[in-house]
Amino acid sequence: MKQTVLHQKHLQANARMIDFQGWQVPLQFSEVLAEYHAVRTAAGLFDIGCLGRIEISGMGAATLLQKVLTRSISKITIGSAHYGLICNESGFILDDVLILHLAINRYLITTNAGNTTRYYCGSGNMRR
Numbered sequence: 327m328k329q330t331v332l333h334q335k336h337l338q339a340n341a342r343m344i345d346f347q348g349w350q351v352p353l354q355f356s357e358v359l360a361e362y363h364a365v366r367t368a369a370g371l372f373d374i375g376c377l378g379r380i381e382i383s384g385m386g387a388a389t390l391l392q393k394v395l396t397r398s399i400s401k402i403t404i405g406s407a408h409y410g411l412i413c414n415e416s417g418f419i420l421d422d423v424l425i426l427h428l429a430i431n432r433y434l435i436t437t438n439a440g441n442t443t444r445y446y447c448g449s450g451n452m453r454r
Contacts, residue, residue, distance in 0.1 A: 407424050
């Protein structure tokens, strides 16, 4: 089973671990009500080490992304991120993603853990 780089920290904090898409991730660290109040009154963190990452860069990056994403790429300013969906040619939703605009012609897409090996990127195509 895969583990994130924070795995040992989770164990040290006595997290209750579960299997999520082939990754061992924390489900909770304390009682549910205590965690609920902590998140509502302060902050909550989520270990995203199990998410897939795809970097798209080059002159055709925005064009490629616009073909497969539901989000208008031109509206994502450098340094910001937007939520969107990856769809196939028929409009079927393959994944929900975050699109980060890192620099001119450079983007980072985060995919769900179960989809890290699902996509093929090459020759200007992204396929299911």
